[in-house]
Amino acid sequence: MIETDVCIIGAGPGGTATALKLSYMGIPCVLIDKAAFPRDKVCGDAISGKVTTLMNRLDPQILKRFDAQAEQTDVWGLTFVSPNGKAIALPFKQNYNKHRDAAPGYVSKRLEFDNFLVEEVKRRDNIDLHLETAISAIERSERGYRLSDEEGKLQVDCKILIDASGAHSTFSRKQAGLEKDLNHHAGAVRAYYKNVKGLHSDNFIELHFVKELTPGYFWIFPLPNGEANVGVGMRSDIVKKRKVNLRKMLDFIVEEHPKFKDRFEGAERIGKVAGYGLPLGSKTRVISGDHFMLVGDAGHLIDPLTGEGIGNAFYSGFIAAEQAEQCLLKNDFSAAFMKAYDVRIKRVLGSEMKLSYKMQRMASYPFLVNAIANIIAGNQKVVNVITGMYTDFNLREQIVKPAFWIKMFLKK
Numbered sequence: 095m096i097e098t099d100v101c102i103i104g105a106g107p108g109g110t111a112t113a114l115k116l117s118y119m120g121i122p123c124v125l126i127d128k129a130a131f132p133r134d135k136v137c138g139d140a141i142s143g144k145v146t147t148l149m150n151r152l153d154p155q156i157l158k159r160f161d162a163q164a165e166q167t168d169v170w171g172l173t174f175v176s177p178n179g180k181a182i183a184l185p186f187k188q189n190y191n192k193h194r195d196a197a198p199g200y201v202s203k204r205l206e207f208d209n210f211l212v213e214e215v216k217r218r219d220n221i222d223l224h225l226e227t228a229i230s231a232i233e234r235s236e237r238g239y240r241l242s243d244e245e246g247k248l249q250v251d252c253k254i255l256i257d258a259s260g261a262h263s264t265f266s267r268k269q270a271g272l273e274k275d276l277n278h279h280a281g282a283v284r285a286y287y288k289n290v291k292g293l294h295s296d297n298f299i300e301l302h303f304v305k306e307l308t309p310g311y312f313w314i315f316p317l318p319n320g321e322a323n324v325g326v327g328m329r330s331d332i333v334k335k336r337k338v339n340l341r342k343m344l345d346f347i348v349e350e351h352p353k354f355k356d357r358f359e360g361a362e363r364i365g366k367v368a369g370y371g372l373p374l375g376s377k378t379r380v381i382s383g384d385h386f387m388l389v390g391d392a393g394h395l396i397d398p399l400t401g402e403g404i405g406n407a408f409y410s411g412f413i414a415a416e417q418a419e420q421c422l423l424k425n426d427f428s429a430a431f432m433k434a435y436d437v438r439i440k441r442v443l444g445s446e447m448k449l450s451y452k453m454q455r456m457a458s459y460p461f462l463v464n465a466i467a468n469i470i471a472g473n474q475k476v477v478n479v480i481t482g483m484y485t486d487f488n489l490r491e492q493i494v495k496p497a498f499w500i501k502m503f504l505k506k
């Protein structure tokens with residue numbers, strides 16, 4: 095039996111970020127994952143500036159080691175394509191210089207990215223890492239929670255349990271009560287391809303609002319060595335209502351859709367199509383309680399518009415680590431004290447989630463997306479304003495206001 099103050103289940107981005115943050119704060123913890131790393135995780139593999147900002151904040155050496163790896167592409171922008179086929183290339187930074195500036199985003203296979211994070215964990219001598227250990231029982235103990243694995247190899251008794259075990263977490267669903275709500279959940283599938291034609295020379299990621307998939311989208315994210323992560327995603331209530339088979343939809347777009355079939359002619363699919371759920375943060379949930387906090391997907395913290403969850407898993411991990419420090423200092427592990435975690439998550443991520451949810455709902459009206467695309471297309475002044483939104487949240491908030499688009503229309 096290991097007795098520890100903090101035990102984290104799951105060594106994905108959320109769990110490793112929590113463990114690393116605790117470690118740098120001088121707080122030992124136990125980190126457990128059922129997988130042997132490197133392991134795959136179904137994802138689009140796009141990593142935003144949020145992640146690298148937080149890595150750098152923790153220790154600039156981590157970011158240096160990440161940058162030195164050859165396994166990711168540097169991403170300099172995104173191409174958004176409206177249902178009427180208007181392609182709009184939006185750099186993440188104006189006048190960027192690839193040789194001078196740090197890339198504002200990356201695409202890295204999770205097989206490699208998550209392994210990088212686990213290697214960072216192994217560098218720290220105050221993180222007790224247990225891999226290939228699936229937690230199968232979690233029950234209350236006098237100190238907090240007692241966890242044990244399937245094979246009875248490991249038992250941990252902790253004051254604070256941090257559940258970072260992802261979208262399919264049993265603890266989150268059954269003990270913390272976060273039921274799946276199809277209106278605030280998405281399904282997505284992805285496959286790796288080699289030799290897709292027409293990728294952007296500066297690795298812009300591509301989001302296509304294909305008519306047949308509205309309000310979901312089709313993506314192509316460029317990877318190193320001529321590979322790409324290609325997938326489709328849609329809100330689960332709509333998947334259910336329309337009986338959409340996402341795997342068939344992906345095959346249709348790639349093989350038959352007039353806008354894409356030429357780009358995929360001669361491309362080779364590597365491995366299988368794989369799918370996984372995305373618990374979206376468009377509904378406020380209680381993500382802490384007596385002696386526990388939920389981090390990342392276990393806390394339903396994925397951006398409801400873009401499907402980005404790695405950055406939010408990192409943010410929530412850092413905030414959970416800071417809350418754990420407070421609990422240990424005050425020797426208070428009650429739900430009432432832990433509530434400060436929910437409050438901070440709402441403060442940091444709440445406005446962004448709200449805005450993304452509004453934009454997600456706007457995206458379900460193809461005529462609106464087409465009208466916006468018509469305003470932006472071919473107008474460099476408007477493109478510059480939109481580019482500024484990547485780093486300026488106040489500016490981004492304008493995007494859901496009709497007055498903003500009237501102003502942009504008049505700039506034409």
Ligand SMILES: Cc1cc2nc3c(=O)[nH]c(=O)nc-3n(C[C@H](O)[C@H](O)[C@H](O)COP(=O)(O)OP(=O)(O)OC[C@H]3O[C@@H](n4cnc5c(N)ncnc54)[C@H](O)[C@@H]3O)c2cc1C
Pocket residue numbers: 103104105106107108109126127128129135136137138139140141142227228229230258259260261282283284325369370371372389390391392396401402403404405407
């Ligand atoms: C198709 C798809 C595309 C996506 N695209 C993007 C994207 O491009 N960019 C982006 O930012 N986000 C994307 N996301 C979301 C992103 O994948 C998640 O938000 C992110 O992985 C959350 O990290 P996490 O650490 O919370 O959970 P996970 O990454 O799921 O990690 C959970 C860990 O817990 C372990 N675990 C689970 N159960 C147990 C157990 N019982 N005992 C021990 N260990 C356990 C697992 O092995 C795993 O390592 C996508 C999601 C999907 C499904």
